Amino acid sequence: MTPAYRALLDRLRSFTALNKAEGLLSWDHAVMMPPGGGSSRAEACAAVGSAMHALIAGEDFGRLLDAAEADNPRGPVEAAMIRWSRREFERRRRVPPALVEELARHASLSHGIWVEARAKSDFAAFRPALEKMFELKRRQAEALAPSGDLYDAWLQEFEPGMTTGEAAGLLEAIRAGLAPLAKSVLARGPKAPVLSGRFPIDAQKRLGELAVREMGFDLSRGRLDTAAHPFCCFLGRGDVRLTTRYFEDLPFSSLYSCLHEAGHGLYEQGVAPELDGTPLGTGATMAMHESQSRLWENVVGRSRGFWKRWTPRFHEAFPQTRALGPENFYRAVNRVSASCIRVEADELTYGLHVILRFELERDLLAGRLRAGDLPEAWNAKMKAHLGIVPPDDARGVLQDVHWAEGLIGYFPTYVIGNAISLQLWEAALKARPGIEAEIEDGGAPSLLSWLVENVHSRGKTGTAQEIVAAATGGPIDPAAYLRYMTQKYGEL
Amino acid sequence: MTPAYRALLDRLRSFTALNKAEGLLSWDHAVMMPPGGGSSRAEACAAVGSAMHALIAGEDFGRLLDAAEADNPRGPVEAAMIRWSRREFERRRRVPPALVEELARHASLSHGIWVEARAKSDFAAFRPALEKMFELKRRQAEALAPSGDLYDAWLQEFEPGMTTGEAAGLLEAIRAGLAPLAKSVLARGPKAPVLSGRFPIDAQKRLGELAVREMGFDLSRGRLDTAAHPFCCFLGRGDVRLTTRYFEDLPFSSLYSCLHEAGHGLYEQGVAPELDGTPLGTGATMAMHESQSRLWENVVGRSRGFWKRWTPRFHEAFPQTRALGPENFYRAVNRVSASCIRVEADELTYGLHVILRFELERDLLAGRLRAGDLPEAWNAKMKAHLGIVPPDDARGVLQDVHWAEGLIGYFPTYVIGNAISLQLWEAALKARPGIEAEIEDGGAPSLLSWLVENVHSRGKTGTAQEIVAAATGGPIDPAAYLRYMTQKYGEL
Numbered sequence: 001m002t003p004a005y006r007a008l009l010d011r012l013r014s015f016t017a018l019n020k021a022e023g024l025l026s027w028d029h030a031v032m033m034p035p036g037g038g039s040s041r042a043e044a045c046a047a048v049g050s051a052m053h054a055l056i057a058g059e060d061f062g063r064l065l066d067a068a069e070a071d072n073p074r075g076p077v078e079a080a081m082i083r084w085s086r087r088e089f090e091r092r093r094r095v096p097p098a099l100v101e102e103l104a105r106h107a108s109l110s111h112g113i114w115v116e117a118r119a120k121s122d123f124a125a126f127r128p129a130l131e132k133m134f135e136l137k138r139r140q141a142e143a144l145a146p147s148g149d150l151y152d153a154w155l156q157e158f159e160p161g162m163t164t165g166e167a168a169g170l171l172e173a174i175r176a177g178l179a180p181l182a183k184s185v186l187a188r189g190p191k192a193p194v195l196s197g198r199f200p201i202d203a204q205k206r207l208g209e210l211a212v213r214e215m216g217f218d219l220s221r222g223r224l225d226t227a228a229h230p231f232c233c234f235l236g237r238g239d240v241r242l243t244t245r246y247f248e249d250l251p252f253s254s255l256y257s258c259l260h261e262a263g264h265g266l267y268e269q270g271v272a273p274e275l276d277g278t279p280l281g282t283g284a285t286m287a288m289h290e291s292q293s294r295l296w297e298n299v300v301g302r303s304r305g306f307w308k309r310w311t312p313r314f315h316e317a318f319p320q321t322r323a324l325g326p327e328n329f330y331r332a333v334n335r336v337s338a339s340c341i342r343v344e345a346d347e348l349t350y351g352l353h354v355i356l357r358f359e360l361e362r363d364l365l366a367g368r369l370r371a372g373d374l375p376e377a378w379n380a381k382m383k384a385h386l387g388i389v390p391p392d393d394a395r396g397v398l399q400d401v402h403w404a405e406g407l408i409g410y411f412p413t414y415v416i417g418n419a420i421s422l423q424l425w426e427a428a429l430k431a432r433p434g435i436e437a438e439i440e441d442g443g444a445p446s447l448l449s450w451l452v453e454n455v456h457s458r459g460k461t462g463t464a465q466e467i468v469a470a471a472t473g474g475p476i477d478p479a480a481y482l483r484y485m486t487q488k489y490g491e492l
Numbered sequence: 493m494t495p496a497y498r499a500l501l502d503r504l505r506s507f508t509a510l511n512k513a514e515g516l517l518s519w520d521h522a523v524m525m526p527p528g529g530g531s532s533r534a535e536a537c538a539a540v541g542s543a544m545h546a547l548i549a550g551e552d553f554g555r556l557l558d559a560a561e562a563d564n565p566r567g568p569v570e571a572a573m574i575r576w577s578r579r580e581f582e583r584r585r586r587v588p589p590a591l592v593e594e595l596a597r598h599a600s601l602s603h604g605i606w607v608e609a610r611a612k613s614d615f616a617a618f619r620p621a622l623e624k625m626f627e628l629k630r631r632q633a634e635a636l637a638p639s640g641d642l643y644d645a646w647l648q649e650f651e652p653g654m655t656t657g658e659a660a661g662l663l664e665a666i667r668a669g670l671a672p673l674a675k676s677v678l679a680r681g682p683k684a685p686v687l688s689g690r691f692p693i694d695a696q697k698r699l700g701e702l703a704v705r706e707m708g709f710d711l712s713r714g715r716l717d718t719a720a721h722p723f724c725c726f727l728g729r730g731d732v733r734l735t736t737r738y739f740e741d742l743p744f745s746s747l748y749s750c751l752h753e754a755g756h757g758l759y760e761q762g763v764a765p766e767l768d769g770t771p772l773g774t775g776a777t778m779a780m781h782e783s784q785s786r787l788w789e790n791v792v793g794r795s796r797g798f799w800k801r802w803t804p805r806f807h808e809a810f811p812q813t814r815a816l817g818p819e820n821f822y823r824a825v826n827r828v829s830a831s832c833i834r835v836e837a838d839e840l841t842y843g844l845h846v847i848l849r850f851e852l853e854r855d856l857l858a859g860r861l862r863a864g865d866l867p868e869a870w871n872a873k874m875k876a877h878l879g880i881v882p883p884d885d886a887r888g889v890l891q892d893v894h895w896a897e898g899l900i901g902y903f904p905t906y907v908i909g910n911a912i913s914l915q916l917w918e919a920a921l922k923a924r925p926g927i928e929a930e931i932e933d934g935g936a937p938s939l940l941s942w943l944v945e946n947v948h949s950r951g952k953t954g955t956a957q958e959i960v961a962a963a964t965g966g967p968i969d970p971a972a973y974l975r976y977m978t979q980k981y982g983e984l
Contacts, residue, residue, distance in 0.1 A: 013535065017535040018539045020535070021516075021540050024520055032524070036731055040729075043509040048510065048543075051539075221526055236532030238526070239525060239529030277535060
C-alpha cells in the first residue's frame, strides 16, 4: 500500500463511518424513534449527509484521488477502491449542489403528496409532483451523463456498470418467457389451499427468528426487529439489521419477509473482513443484492424440501394447520394469481409487474408518454400482461413509493436479481450437490458457504456482470430463471 | 436577527444535528447494538466527532463568530448563543489536537484496564493508567486555563460558570451539615423493613412506565428502554430516551431509576421550542440536570404522599407486600445505612460519598496525594465520613468509572445538584401551594409547570447560578437541602 493510497483509504474509511451513522439514523427512524423525533431526525440526516459530501466532493479529495491513481501497479481491491472513488467523486461534482438540494426537498414533499394521493386514489393530485420529479431527475441525468443515454444515468445509480441496453435485453427475454407461462398457469386457475384463521404473532416471531438462525444469519452480528415495511440495514459486517412485519391473519407473510431480508443480511455478513469499513465492504449492486434475497426467499424457502422441514413446525405453532401435509404447504406458498399489487405478487407474476414499470419509465423519458396518460397506460399494460385492470389508481399507478421518492431506474434491478439468483443456484448445485438434501435438514450450509466464497466475500469489488461471470462462467442470462419457472409452474 | 448572527446560527444548527447523530450512536450502543457492532461503531463515533470539530474549530468558524459578535445590540438568547460559541471555539482551539486524540485513546484503553482491575480488585494494575490519565488531564487543564486554577478547567467542562472556590465552599457546608446528621442516624441503626422475595420484571416494567407517564413524561416524544446502566439520552425535545434496569429481587431499584432518569427527561422535554436544534436547546449544566433528577427521585418519589398513591399499586403488583402500609413503604425506601458503593447509597449518605471523591481529586491535583496512596486515603476517608472501611478496592477506590474515563471534576456537580433541588422545591412550594396534595393524586403537574417555566424552558441560556437566582431569588445555597435532610432524617 503506497502512502497516497493509504491517505485515500483513510478518507474513505471516514466517509464509510459517517455512512454507518446515516444508516443508523434511518434504521432508528423506522424501528425505534418516537413520533416527536421527526424534525430533529431530518436535520441530523442532512448534517451527516453534508459531512459525507464534504469528505469526498472537495478539491482536496480530488488531489488524494489523483495521487492514488498515479501510483502503479495495484491489486484488484485497490483498483476497485479507486474506481469507486473516481465514480463517486465525478458524480458528486457533476450535479450542481442546488439541484441536489432541490431533489432532496422535492422527494420529501412529493412523498407526502403521494401518501395522500394514494389514500384517496387521486392520481390528478399527484401528477404535478410526479411531473416535477421526472423533470428534476432528467436534469440530474443530463448532468451525470451529458452525452449519453439518460436512462443509463438513472439505472447506474443502482446498478453501476450496467447499460440500459443490457437491462432492456434481459427484461425483454424475461417478458417473452414469463408472459405465455403466466397466461397458461392463470388460465388453469388456482389449485392451492388458502390458509385462514388466527396465526398468533408470538408464534410467528419465534418461527421467524428460527428461520433466520437456521439459514445461518448470525444474531451476534445482527438483529431482527419489527417495522412497517420490511428492510435490511447494513452497519458493517458485524451489525446487520433485519426487519419484518406481522399480520395475525397471514401465516406466511412474516416468514417470507424474514427469509428475504435475511438473504440480504447474509450477503452483508459475508463480506470479507478486510473490506469492512470501506465503501467496498457491502453488496455489489441492487441486482446482486436482490439475487440473494430472492434466492433464499423463493428458491430455498418456497421449495418442497423446505416444507418437509417446516410442516411440523407449522403444525405445532398453528394447530389448525394439522390436516395439511408438506405438499399442501408447498402449493399454498406457490399459489399463482393475477393481482394488482406488486409486493403481494407471487413468484411467477412478479417479474411482469416490474417489467411494466420499466417500460413506462422509458416511455415517459422518451416522450412517448405524458404523465397525465400514465393511469391509462398502466391499466392497459396490466390488462396485456396479467389480464386484469386495477379497480382504482391506488391499486394501480399509485401503489409504489419509488417514483415519488425519485427512485427511477430502480425497478429493473428486481427482476435482473431474480434471473441472477437462478444462475447462482444452478452453479452452486453443480459445485455442492448436497444442497437440496441439506434444505430438508434445515438451512443450507453448503449453499451459504458457496455464496460467501463466490459472491458475498467479494463485496463491491466487481459489477454484477463481473461477479456472475466469475461465479458461473458466463454473462447474466435469464435462461436458468426461465427454466426454473417453466419447470416449477408447469408442474404445479 | 442580523445576517452575521443567522450565518452563525446555521452553523450551530448543523453542529447540533451532528451531536444528535452522535447521541443516537451512543444510545444504540448501550440499548440495541449486537455484540459484533463494536469496532464499526467506534469508527462511526470518531467520524461524527471529527465532523463536529471541523464545523466549529476552524478559522472559518472564528470569522463567523467575530462577525456575529461585532453586531450589536442583541437579545439574551443571542448573547448566550455567542457566549457558548466563543467558549466552545476557544476550548477546541486551545487544546492541541494531538492531546485530544491521546486523551480519547487513553480513555478507551484505561476504561478496559479499569474493568479488569475492578473485577480482580487489583488497584496496582490500574494505577499506571490512572496516573497517566491525571497527567493528560493536567496538560489539558493547563492548555484550557493557562494562568488559572487547573481544577477550574476540569470543573467547568461540566459546570460552566462555577469556580472551584464556589464548589468547595458549597461542598464543605454540605459536609459540615451532613456528617454529624449521618453519624447520629447511623448510630440509631435501621428501623425500616427490607422487602424480599420475587418481584416479577413484567410488573416492574408496567409500574416504571406508569410512573414516568404520571410524572408528565411524554412518551410520544420519548422512550423507556432497558440498559445495563440507567441513563437518559437527549436527541432533541421531541426525542428523549430513558433507560432503566430490572432486578427480580429488588422492588424499588427500577422504579427509582425511572423517576431519576425521567427527571432528566422532563428537563429536556421542557426546553423552549425556539432553542431546540441549537447548542442551547438542552439542560444548562450537570448540576442543574442533577437537581431535576434528584428532585423527582428523592423529594417527590421518596415522600409520604408518593407512597399514599403507590402502596395499592405495589399490593396489586406484588401480593407479598400486602401487609405493608404507606408508612412501611416510606420507611423502606428511605432506609439509611453505611455502605461502600456510591450508586447504591441512600439519600442521606450519598453526599458524603461524593465529597470524598472531590477531596481526593483536589489532593491528587495539588500533589498532596500520590496515586499509589489513593486506596489508603480512600479507606481513611470512608472511615472518617461513614465509619466503615471497604472490604476490598473493588468496593472502594475502584468502584467508579469516572476517573478511568477522564471525568475528573464531575463529582461535585452531583451534590450541588442535590442542594439546588431543594432550593427549587422550596420556591415551587411557595409559588404553587397545592403541589404536595397533587403528589398524593399522582404526578405533580403544578411542580412540573413551575419547573418548565423557571428552569426547563430556559435551556442552556444561563449558568446554574443565574437560573437558580432567577427562580429562587438567591444564590446557590445548601441551607434548604440541609433543612430538608435534618427534618426528614431527624424524624425518621
